[in-house]
C-alpha cells in the first residue's frame with residue numbers, strides 16, 4: 625500500500641508491509657531500505673522531552689544501521705514510555721547540510737507499528753532560537769520550521785507491520801526535531817517502535 629500526500633509543499637511518501645509481508649531487510653516497494661551509512665549515522669541525538677520506555681533501546685539505535693529481526697523486538701527499537709503521549713528528540717549534524725530525504729522506519733505487529741510525528745528543522749541562526757523546546761512550546765515560535773506532518777496511520781484494516789515514511793526536499797539545516805505522538809489512546813500501547821531514521825544528503 626502506498627500513499628502520497630502533499631503537506632506544506634513537501635512530498636511525504638509512505639509504504640507499508642502488512643504483517644503477512646514483513647521482511648528483515650525492510651524492503652518496500654516505493655521507499656528505499658534503511659541505510660547503514662547516511663548523514664544521521666554521525667549525528668548527535670538528544671532527548672528533549674518525554675521518557676523512553678524501560679524496554680526501549682537507547683536513542684542511538686535510531687541511527688546505528690541495525691534493524692530488528694522480529695516483529696516485536698523492543699530492545700532493537702526506540703519508543704517512548706508506555707502510557708505516555710510520546711516526546712521529542714533532536715538530531716544535530718554539527719553544521720548545516722543539504723537534506724534530500726528524511727526516512728523513518730518502524731515495525732510492530734499491532735498499534736505500535738504506524739508512525740505519527742511532526743518534523744521540524746532549523747539552522748540555529750534565529751535570534752530567539754530554542755534548542756530544546758519542550759511540549760507546550762511551539763517549535764515554530766522559537767526558530768524551527770515545521771517541515772512535515774508524517775502520518776502512516778491506516779484508514780482501516782490492520783495497524784501492524786512495517787512502515788517507511790520519506791520526507792523529501794527538506795532543505796539545508798543543522799538540526800532536525802522529531803515531535804513524536806502516540807498512534808492511539810485506547811490503551812497504553814500506542815508508542816511506535818522506531819527502528820531507524822536515515823537522513824540522506826543531496
Ligand SMILES: [Ca+2]
Pocket residue numbers: 658659660661662664665686687688689820821822823
Ligand atoms: Ca541509518
Ligand SMILES: [Ca+2]
Pocket residue numbers: 685686687688689690691700819820
Ligand atoms: Ca537501528
